[in-house]
Amino acid sequence: MALHIYNTLTRRKEPFESVHPDRIGVYFCGPTVYGDAHVGHAKAYITADIVNRYLRFRFPDKKVTYVQNITDVGHMTDNDDVSGEDKLEVQSRKERKHPMEVAEYYTRRYFEDMDALNITRPDISPRATGHIIEQIEIIKELLTKGYAYEVNGNVYFDVAQDKDYGKLSGRKAEEQESSGRVEERSDKRSPQDFALWKRAEKGHLLQWPSPWGMGFPGWHIECSAMSMKYLGESFDIHGAGLENSFPHNECEIAQSECATGKKPFVKYWMHNNMVTTGGVKMGKSLGNSAYLRDLYQQYDPLSLRFTILQSHYRSTTEFTEEAIAAADAGYQKLLSSYHRLLQASMGLPVTGLEESNSLVREFIASMDDDFNTAKAIATLYDLSTETNSALTQQDKGRYATLRSTWNVLAGNILGILPRAASTQSDLTEKMDSAMHLLIRQRKAARDRRDFAASDAIRNELDAAGIVLEDTKEGTTWRLK
RNA sequence: GGCGCCGUAGCCAAGUGGUAAGGCAGAGCUCUGCAAAAGCUCCAUUCCCCGGUUCAAGUCCGGGCGGCGCCUCCA
Numbered sequence: 149m150a151l152h153i154y155n156t157l158t159r160r161k162e163p164f165e166s167v168h169p170d171r172i173g174v175y176f177c178g179p180t181v182y183g184d185a186h187v188g189h190a191k192a193y194i195t196a197d198i199v200n201r202y203l204r205f206r207f208p209d210k211k212v213t214y215v216q217n218i219t220d221v222g223h224m225t226d227n228d229d230v231s232g233e234d235k236l237e238v239q240s241r242k243e244r245k246h247p248m249e250v251a252e253y254y255t256r257r258y259f260e261d262m263d264a265l266n267i268t269r270p271d272i273s274p275r276a277t278g279h280i281i282e283q284i285e286i287i288k289e290l291l292t293k294g295y296a297y298e299v300n301g302n303v304y305f306d307v308a309q310d311k312d313y314g315k316l317s318g319r320k321a322e323e324q325e326s327s328g329r330v331e332e333r334s335d336k337r338s339p340q341d342f343a344l345w346k347r348a349e350k351g352h353l354l355q356w357p358s359p360w361g362m363g364f365p366g367w368h369i370e371c372s373a374m375s376m377k378y379l380g381e382s383f384d385i386h387g388a389g390l391e392n393s394f395p396h397n398e399c400e401i402a403q404s405e406c407a408t409g410k411k412p413f414v415k416y417w418m419h420n421n422m423v424t425t426g427g428v429k430m431g432k433s434l435g436n437s438a439y440l441r442d443l444y445q446q447y448d449p450l451s452l453r454f455t456i457l458q459s460h461y462r463s464t465t466e467f468t469e470e471a472i473a474a475a476d477a478g479y480q481k482l483l484s485s486y487h488r489l490l491q492a493s494m495g496l497p498v499t500g501l502e503e504s505n506s507l508v509r510e511f512i513a514s515m516d517d518d519f520n521t522a523k524a525i526a527t528l529y530d531l532s533t534e535t536n537s538a539l540t541q542q543d544k545g546r547y548a549t550l551r552s553t554w555n556v557l558a559g560n561i562l563g564i565l566p567r568a569a570s571t572q573s574d575l576t577e578k579m580d581s582a583m584h585l586l587i588r589q590r591k592a593a594r595d596r597r598d599f600a601a602s603d604a605i606r607n608e609l610d611a612a613g614i615v616l617e618d619t620k621e622g623t624t625w626r627l628k
Numbered sequence: 629g630g631c632g633c634c635g636u637a638g639c640c641a642a643g644u645g646g647u648a649a650g651g652c653a654g655a656g657c658u659c660u661g662c663a664a665a666a667g668c669u670c671c672a673u674u675c676c677c678c679g680g681u682u683c684a685a686g687u688c689c690g691g692g693c694g695g696c697g698c699c700u701c702c703a
Contacts, residue, residue: 159632317698319698320630396702420703421697458640458641458650458651470639474653475651476652477652481651520643522642526650526651536666536667537667606664619666620666
């Protein structure tokens with residue numbers, strides 16, 4: 149069995165073979181930093197995180213480089229032509245800050261929000277504004293090769309020159325309806341052409357000198373410039389939200405392949421589906437989207453991560469209170485099993501992953517099948533059952549292996565184990581001995597049948613967030 | 629209008645043509661001073677509907693019905 153990835157380009161699952169023998173390049177379209185991250189960002193970047201974590205696990209000998217851009221030059225609120233406003237500039241006016249200040253502010257908050265979800269940071273987080281030169285170079289190349297034309301300080305990609313245009317989305321330019329809006333005073337030769345460089349109107353805060361005058365880059369060109377700069381002209385995986393496949397990713401392919409003459413620009417295209425509520429897409433423009441920061445007030449971020457992983461990345465995720473609560477209940481059950489094991493196995497040596505174990509094999513087979521996290525999580529419940537029964541039978545010989553299974557599958561690959569708990573810190577050990585003092589006090593009370601006293605200890609600890617549980621082998625404690 | 633996706637139990641959800649994973653909720657039992665946890669058992673003769681292909685279809689094909697996404701910024 150080999151890792152298979154569903155490739156949007158071919159609309160099939162294909163076995164993964166890296167472009168280069170010793171390295172893998174992964175790029176996901178990053179956020180435009182003019183507002184806080186919402187649930188949709190969570191699904192997209194958890195998907196990216198799973199891809200990266202799993203590739204690193206599956207191909208330990210290959211260097212995986214993960215690049216995710218930060219879009220800090222605004223795109224238009226309207227269409228990409230004369231009308232419309234730069235989103236970052238709109239926000240900067242609202243907040244009375246320079247656009248770069250706005251970008252910086254939301255970039256930091258973005259990383260905080262992603263950190264909470266236990267998303268490993270990209271190896272490189274290139275800023276669009278830091279790569280204006282690279283973008284201009286590609287545009288110059290496209291002009292030289294006749295794939296682009298300049299009109300009044302604007303440069304457009306000439307879609308008619310690229311026979312491959314449409315290969316990702318299956319769209320043919322002639323069949324597109326002109327979106328209902330009137331193309332007012334367009335300089336374009338054809339409505340399908342898209343902007344590579346735009347002339348800046350006076351007062352536009354973000355603008356740079358170029359061979360075509362003062363201006364700023366078009367929407368799509370940044371991703372081509374930054375991905376190829378760090379991953380090469382032909383790399384392995386490019387991901388994005390489904391809604392970006394057209395026009396954004398389609399245009400990326402066109403401009404990249406025409407500029408370099410190398411095909412394919414990207415070998416595997418991955419697109420994650422949306423988060424819905426009541427069956428309808430959650431989106432910024434629809435006003436039904438939830439900011440992660442607000443959600444964190446109510447839910448454990450890792451529990452949200454778990455909720456998202458319980459559906460496949462190419463399926464929609466139904467995000468309602470009921471769905472989150474149900475997922476959370478199951479998640480807490482897994483965690484409790486893991487925590488009990490951690491306590492019982494304190495001090496035992498770390499062992500490797502037992503790769504022959506049928507459960508481990510099943511987990512890997514699920515992940516190999518286009519990152520089927522929902523199916524993989526099902527095997528975690530088997531692991532939980534196995535762990536619980538080892539614990540009840542005091543089968544200590546199994547503890548170390550079980551613990552490393554949890555750490556690798558649930559921890560390293562799925563990233564759903566709390567960080568603090570995955571290492572046996574000094575603090576935990578000290579707390580453990582303090583807890584045993586209280587547990588002994590309570591046992592003494594119970595032995596003399598003073599239940600008022602014993603219940604008081606349990607209740608007060610419970611109020612402090614510590615749960616005591618009486619089992620056959622004695623009383624155990626865990627954090628709520 | 630064009631491109632594409634989906635419809636599986638009360639809810640979330642996986643499903644490679646071979647006889648419906650998993651979780652939540654619900655019911656019962658064991659253990660227990662009580663509680664919690666854990667364990668065991670039960671919980672879709674059926675996968676929106678109708679045809680077809682096949683020894684065999686939730687899975688393939690055709691036609692309906694219903695929902696959704698993209699074609700404007702959006703993860």
